[in-house]
Amino acid sequence: MPDMNLGQAVDRAIEDAMGRDDSIVLIGEDAPMLRAPLLARFGAGRVLAAPISESAFLGAAAGAAMAGLRPVVELYMVDFIAVAFDAVLNHIAKLEGFSGGKWKAPLVIRAPSGGGYGDGGQHGQSLWGTLASIPGLTVVVASTPADAYGLMTTALGHDGPVVFMEPKLLSEDWLEFLGRGGRDTVSFDVPAEGAVGPVPDSPHSTPFGKAIVRREGADVTIVSVAVGVHRALEAADKLHGSDVSCEVIDLRSLRPLDVETVVESVTKTGCLLVVDEDYREFGLAGELAAVCLEAALSPRYARVCVEDTLPYARHLEDAALPNVDRIVEAVKSLADA
Amino acid sequence: MELTGLYRQMLRARSYELAVEDLWHRGLISGEMHLGTGEEAVAAGVVTLLGDGDGLALTHRCSPALVVRGVPIVPMLRELLGCEDGLCGGHGGHMHLFSKDHLAATSGIVGASLPTAAGFALANRRLRANKVAVAFTGTGAMNSGMALETLNLAAAWSLPLIVVCIDNGWSITTTSEEVTGGGHLERARAFGLRADSVDGTDVRAVHKAAGKLIDFSRRGKGPAFLLASCPRLDGHFLGDLLLRMARRPVAEGKDTFAKVIASATSRGGGGLRDRAGGMTRMMSVMAKARRGPTREQRGDPMLAVRKAMKKHKSERDRIDSEVSTEIESAVETALADFGESADA
Numbered sequence: 001m002p003d004m005n006l007g008q009a010v011d012r013a014i015e016d017a018m019g020r021d022d023s024i025v026l027i028g029e030d031a032p033m034l035r036a037p038l039l040a041r042f043g044a045g046r047v048l049a050a051p052i053s054e055s056a057f058l059g060a061a062a063g064a065a066m067a068g069l070r071p072v073v074e075l076y077m078v079d080f081i082a083v084a085f086d087a088v089l090n091h092i093a094k095l096e097g098f099s100g101g102k103w104k105a106p107l108v109i110r111a112p113s114g115g116g117y118g119d120g121g122q123h124g125q126s127l128w129g130t131l132a133s134i135p136g137l138t139v140v141v142a143s144t145p146a147d148a149y150g151l152m153t154t155a156l157g158h159d160g161p162v163v164f165m166e167p168k169l170l171s172e173d174w175l176e177f178l179g180r181g182g183r184d185t186v187s188f189d190v191p192a193e194g195a196v197g198p199v200p201d202s203p204h205s206t207p208f209g210k211a212i213v214r215r216e217g218a219d220v221t222i223v224s225v226a227v228g229v230h231r232a233l234e235a236a237d238k239l240h241g242s243d244v245s246c247e248v249i250d251l252r253s254l255r256p257l258d259v260e261t262v263v264e265s266v267t268k269t270g271c272l273l274v275v276d277e278d279y280r281e282f283g284l285a286g287e288l289a290a291v292c293l294e295a296a297l298s299p300r301y302a303r304v305c306v307e308d309t310l311p312y313a314r315h316l317e318d319a320a321l322p323n324v325d326r327i328v329e330a331v332k333s334l335a336d337a
Numbered sequence: 338m339e340l341t342g343l344y345r346q347m348l349r350a351r352s353y354e355l356a357v358e359d360l361w362h363r364g365l366i367s368g369e370m371h372l373g374t375g376e377e378a379v380a381a382g383v384v385t386l387l388g389d390g391d392g393l394a395l396t397h398r399c400s401p402a403l404v405v406r407g408v409p410i411v412p413m414l415r416e417l418l419g420c421e422d423g424l425c426g427g428h429g430g431h432m433h434l435f436s437k438d439h440l441a442a443t444s445g446i447v448g449a450s451l452p453t454a455a456g457f458a459l460a461n462r463r464l465r466a467n468k469v470a471v472a473f474t475g476t477g478a479m480n481s482g483m484a485l486e487t488l489n490l491a492a493a494w495s496l497p498l499i500v501v502c503i504d505n506g507w508s509i510t511t512t513s514e515e516v517t518g519g520g521h522l523e524r525a526r527a528f529g530l531r532a533d534s535v536d537g538t539d540v541r542a543v544h545k546a547a548g549k550l551i552d553f554s555r556r557g558k559g560p561a562f563l564l565a566s567c568p569r570l571d572g573h574f575l576g577d578l579l580l581r582m583a584r585r586p587v588a589e590g591k592d593t594f595a596k597v598i599a600s601a602t603s604r605g606g607g608g609l610r611d612r613a614g615g616m617t618r619m620m621s622v623m624a625k626a627r628r629g630p631t632r633e634q635r636g637d638p639m640l641a642v643r644k645a646m647k648k649h650k651s652e653r654d655r656i657d658s659e660v661s662t663e664i665e666s667a668v669e670t671a672l673a674d675f676g677e678s679a680d681a
Contacts, residue, residue, distance in 0.1 A: 019604075019606055032619065032622065034510075036593060036615075041601055041607065052509070083446065120430040120445060181369070182578075182581060183576065312427060312430025312433065313430075316419070
């Protein structure tokens, strides 16, 4: 069971699946450089260098998926999905619905996400709330290398479109490429358990729509994804001494959402804190509150999210992203209420 | 403008970028840093033709044009350093620099400079007589839908827009040639723009060619397109892995090469031809990156302009000294409360 970083686990899952399934093709800007190992194994017919034409190559990937291929489209960052949003919103997500369920198209969008390395507000967004609001899409977010491998493997066997999000802060490959650039004069607050971990040798998959309880607790349920899970776990550790026991749930999959696991935990604790690196309004935080209300629960509730356009300066960005201090404070005020 | 004025602006742009490079390496600037080294002749040749009211929309590689446009340098540096008194309060960073006073905006989204500049041009036509807007872009961006759509929009609306397209041969780490159909001049002309091309390392040639096109647009004749070729001296961004691997294959590339070889020899996948083709492609891109010009070598526009300034040696020396003082003192001011010296 080799240790690898989260980005390497995704690469491995794609390579393993491409070895098994000839219909998988990989499309992306700079794919020949970024995915040189795949190019050297599968050739230019299956690893395609894309021009900087997101709306064209994502739209074309949707068409190719409809016609029998299984494309993996790599975006440099999920922020850039905006350029190709029509293909996502109006086409690939709607095919199954429009065709009365008679036509599904397997397409995986690999989208690195999130901030924490000072790249500014067009390169550090998360956007899973926006994407997960769209019927017809599956949206998954990895927070460990093992899950990254497992979720990507499931995505590559899934019969519909999947947006696979990969937090850059948990991927040394991305951090080195975009944040460090060979420097030893910068550092990042990388949660160790998320960044590097064992990935089982034999192909394994992580089911969609199944959250995982990363830490059991009695007083407050903290629900998160991606880097937020690790920040929540660190906050839970800190709070352990102050007699507040936190349960930490990693959703892993936003659409479909594992309502059962959330409701079960909130029923137990009576208290819900959502930690979300995506925007606060009209997103995951509100959705989880709604889910609880629909289950006839009325827990004490708070949310620690991104509230504004992400600032560039590292200290401003650190304050804007859900950090351990903000989570601890939120848990304390919930527990005291 | 006289050569000496153009030389001064080129030198200001280069010196600024070298200062930024140093600050970035020292870890005082975070994230990606796309230096505009190699683009100085284009920036100086074009932007010195702009004045108050003219709009300027730029890309992730925006510093040379902003420096030439006269955006104050200390606030720009303070922005990159993430300070509250930076040009954008530390919120923008180098890809999102805005100066309302100069009607200048930048974006990290490839292709976005064209529609923004088209909007500046539209507003200018109604609000500011004889004012134009310039979009800087690159050949990679000219494959984006929004860029091509803007060429049509500008022609259909006869906007006072000048698109300056820099051709450095690259679309990030992919050669532009590999991912581009047709020629950029032909495309622009097909949309009905007046189009010209120029050696983007020759500042006088750029100034002259851009002058004609800007004048054309100022007179209400419609949009124009200038294709300017110049080198990308420091890769896509500082620390560009492709460039690092190309220049120091053993030290920087060994992990990647090991992965490539492991994959290329794995069971399952393409035939020998596919695998050999993949390896060859990788080697040829590395070779191209390695061959590319570096600073102070043939192809560097600074070398060419210095040579052209030989006839004005005493003036050149004076400008060198003045610009050096300007940039050094800007860096010193920008770093004043950092506890770091300007020449660490």
